[in-house]
Structure formats: C-alpha cells, structure tokens
Amino acid sequence: MVPLTIRYGQRHVRELDAAKAVVKHYGLTKHVVMDLNLTSFRSALTRMDIAVPKRGSTAEIGDDIPITYVPARNIIFLSIAAGLAESVDADRIFIGANAIDYSGYPDCRPEFFRAFETVLNVGTKAGVEGSPIKIEHPILSSTKADIVRLGKKLKAPLALTWSCYQGGEKACGKCDSCLIRLKGFEDAGYKDECQYE
Amino acid sequence: MVPLTIRYGQRHVRELDAAKAVVKHYGLTKHVVMDLNLTSFRSALTRMDIAVPKRGSTAEIGDDIPITYVPARNIIFLSIAAGLAESVDADRIFIGANAIDYSGYPDCRPEFFRAFETVLNVGTKAGVEGSPIKIEHPILSSTKADIVRLGKKLKAPLALTWSCYQGGEKACGKCDSCLIRLKGFEDAGYKDECQYE
Numbered sequence: 001m002v003p004l005t006i007r008y009g010q011r012h013v014r015e016l017d018a019a020k021a022v023v024k025h026y027g028l029t030k031h032v033v034m035d036l037n038l039t040s041f042r043s044a045l046t047r048m049d050i051a052v053p054k055r056g057s058t059a060e061i062g063d064d065i066p067i068t069y070v071p072a073r074n075i076i077f078l079s080i081a082a083g084l085a086e087s088v089d090a091d092r093i094f095i096g097a098n099a100i101d102y103s104g105y106p107d108c109r110p111e112f113f114r115a116f117e118t119v120l121n122v123g124t125k126a127g128v129e130g131s132p133i134k135i136e137h138p139i140l141s142s143t144k145a146d147i148v149r150l151g152k153k154l155k156a157p158l159a160l161t162w163s164c165y166q167g168g169e170k171a172c173g174k175c176d177s178c179l180i181r182l183k184g185f186e187d188a189g190y191k192d193e194c195q196y197e
Numbered sequence: 198m199v200p201l202t203i204r205y206g207q208r209h210v211r212e213l214d215a216a217k218a219v220v221k222h223y224g225l226t227k228h229v230v231m232d233l234n235l236t237s238f239r240s241a242l243t244r245m246d247i248a249v250p251k252r253g254s255t256a257e258i259g260d261d262i263p264i265t266y267v268p269a270r271n272i273i274f275l276s277i278a279a280g281l282a283e284s285v286d287a288d289r290i291f292i293g294a295n296a297i298d299y300s301g302y303p304d305c306r307p308e309f310f311r312a313f314e315t316v317l318n319v320g321t322k323a324g325v326e327g328s329p330i331k332i333e334h335p336i337l338s339s340t341k342a343d344i345v346r347l348g349k350k351l352k353a354p355l356a357l358t359w360s361c362y363q364g365g366e367k368a369c370g371k372c373d374s375c376l377i378r379l380k381g382f383e384d385a386g387y388k389d390e391c392q393y394e
Contacts, residue, residue: 032237034233034234035232035233035234036231036232036233036277037231037232038280040229040281040284041280041281041283041284042283042284042285043284065322065325065326069322070280071280071281071282071283071284071321071322072276072277072279072280072283072317072320072321073280074320075276075279075280075316075317075320075321076273076276076277076280078276079269079272079273079275079276080233080269080273082268082269082272083235083238083267083268083269083270083272083273084237084238084268085268086238086239086268086269087237087238087239087240087268088239106319106320106321106322106324106325107320107321109319109320111319112316112319112320115312115315115316115318115319115320116316116320118312118315118316119272119309119312119313119315119316120269120272121312122303122306122308122309122312123269123271123272123303123304123306123309123312123313124268124269124272124303124304125262125266125268125303127303128262128303129262
C-alpha cells in the first residue's frame with residue numbers, strides 16, 4: 001500500500017501534516033507526496049483572493065457547486081494515482097470521496113468514478129493488457145455520521161485527520177467543511193477531538 | 198489561447214525550450230509551465246536507469262507498448278489541461294497526440310479521448326452546467342508525413358519543434374521518436390531542419 005498526498009497549493013496545507021501523522025500512525029514506510037502548483041486555478045481553496053465562506057450552521061450551505069470547487073481536482077488526483085498505481089503494480093486506487101451531506105462537487109459522484117474507470121480501461125497499459133486498475137470509494141455513499149461511526153469501529157485515528165478549509169493551525173469551525181464534520185460527529189454521538197479555534 | 202507545457206521529469210527536458218520557442222514564434226503572451234515530478238514513475242522517459250532504445254531504422258520498432266510509455270501520462274496532462282480550461286473559461290483542449298506510425302501508446306487512441314470526454318462531461322463544473330470541455334486531437338489519425346505536409350502548409354515553425362527522447366542538446370537520430378520523425382519528413386519530401394548529432 002502506497003499513500004499518496006498532493007500538495008497542490010491548497011490554503012489548508014495543514015492537511016499534509018495530518019496525512020503524514022495518519023501514515024505514521026499506521027506504520028507505513030512509503031508516502032508519496034507530490035507537488036503540483038494549482039494556484040493559477042480559479043478556486044477559493046487555491047487563491048487567497050477568493051474567500052472561503054464562513055457560516056453559522058450547515059443549514060446555510062446551498063445546493064450549488066461551491067466556490068471551494070477546484071477545477072478538475074479529483075480528475076487530476078486520480079490520474080496521478082493511476083500512474084503511480086501502474087508504476088508499483090497496484091490493482092486498486094482508494095479515494096475517500098463522499099457524495100453526501102451537501103458536497104455538490106461533480107467529481108465526487110458515482111457516475112464520475114465509473115467514467116474514470118473506463119478511461120483507465122482504455123487509456124493505460126494495465127487496462128489494455130487486461131488488468132485494469134479499479135477505483136475504490138468505500139465511503140462515497142455514507143453520511144458523515146456513518147463515516148464517524150465506521151472510523152470509531154475501525155479505531156481510525158480521527159483526531160489526527162483534518163477537514164478545515166482555512167489555513168489555520170487549529171480548525172476554524174465555521175467553514176462548510178468544519179460544519180459538515182462537526183455535524184457528522186454530533187449525529188453519530190461522538191466528540192470531535194480535532195482542535196478548534 | 199493558453200499554451201500548457203508540463204515539466205514532468207522527462208529526460209528530454211529540452212522539449213520545454215522548444216515549446217517556449219514555438220510560443221514565442223506565435224507571439225503568445227501567456228504560457229503555463231506546470232511542474233510535476235513523475236521521476237518515481239516506471240518509464241524510460243523519467244528514469245535515467247532505464248535506457249531509451251536506439252535502433253537502425255523504424256523497421257526495428259515493434260508493436261508492443263514501448264518502455265518509453267509513461268504510466269497515465271496523457272490522462273494526467275489532460276486532467277491538468279481540463280482544470281486550466283475551466284479556470285480560464287476555455288471550451289476546448291487541443292492535444293497533438295498521434296495514433297499512427299508504430300506509437301503503441303494506449304493513451305493516444307480515439308477510444309481513450311472519447312472516454313476522457315465523458316469524464317469531463319460528468320466530473321467537471323463546466324460539464325454538469327451544460328458546457329462540457331471538448332478535446333480536439335487534430336492530428337490523431339494523420340501519418341507523420343501528413344503532419345509534416347500540414348505543418349509546411351500552415352507555415353508552422355517545424356525547425357523549432359522537438360521529438361528526440363534522449364536528453365541531448367541536439368537530437369540523437371536513433372531513438373524511436375527521432376526515427377519516426379525523420380521518416381515522416383522523408384516520406385513527405387522535406388528536409389528536417391532540426392539539428393541532429
């Protein structure tokens with residue numbers, strides 16, 4: 001298993017430390033951290049001149065594609081993961097995308113992952129040679145509360161994980177990502193041990 | 198129009214100078230050069246410990262996927278191009294992929310580009326909002342001789358372009374890419390003005 005993290009110019013680069021801590025927790029020795037500067041892309045996550053919204057509760061989050069959408073981000077992430085998978089003869093890519101709870105991101109939907117698997121079938125050496133790389137998205141259709149419960153059951157180090165979109169050392173507790181995370185813990189009946197401002 | 202070039206750790210990084218010269222020739226002011234270090238990927242183009250084959254003629258080039266295949270390379274390139282296209286509201290991506298003349302690369306075939314367009318339809322904001330990004334591959338089914346003739350007709354600066362897979366300041370004239378290029382010029386009845394060793 002080879003964990004892959006991408007430093008793409010996200011304002012919340014703090015999530016890289018979180019990824020490293022999780023990798024260390026599981027005793028994995030190889031962790032590929034790939035640099036790709038997407039700060040020229042139009043997104044609140046990569047451009048400091050576009051603000052990440054702060055809200056009072058999840059009720060204020062709309063159904064539109066949010067301005068934190070990074071153009072083609074999961075397509076880029078999966079492409080890099082596919083090349084890495086082929087290079088180490090891995091037959092599967094795992095991605096923690098989630099389609100529920102107001103996310104609104106087109107590249108977090110089942111039809112996107114199906115379409116991308118077709119690309120891997122016809123566009124990679126592995127696919128053409130009959131061993132296509134599969135995409136596993138085990139929490140795609142889970143609610144955030146389900147994910148928290150599953151994490152607790154698996155003794156996953158949830159306190160080490162990171163969700164906040166702001167760039168702080170502690171989570172802001174006000175951005176969409178924080179609010180959705182907090183509500184997930186609340187609905188599941190657990191305390192979120194992530195540090196908040 | 199925004200030209201995009203990717204410095205991915207290719208041994209023939211010389212092609213970046215070529216790209217810059219072509220951009221300058223056409224008087225384009227914006228040129229996005231993106232860095233992405235794929236030297237951990239298994240390919241003769243990104244790893245100096247895997248040799249690029251040298252041959253006597255194109256007759257020695259086989260039908261298999263060559264060891265110069267870079268895992269998922271065109272998938273990665275198109276993904277980044279898609280994100281850039283969305284960011285600048287471009288409706289089309291142009292790629293100079295070519296499926297003819299022994300190439301053998303799975304990510305240079307029409308079915309790959311069709312599958313990737315489906316990904317862009319379902320996996321990007323532009324696609325979901327009804328303005329999907331199209332992929333144009335104008336020379337996909339052309340022979341190399343056709344490409345040379347078309348370039349001459351359009352007064353394209355073919356002498357500024359680069360094909361060689363080796364890392365030299367002049368083209369080697371012996372790798373698959375050089376041999377296929379040279380044969381293309383010969384078949385078209387033109388002299389290749391690229392500098393060879």
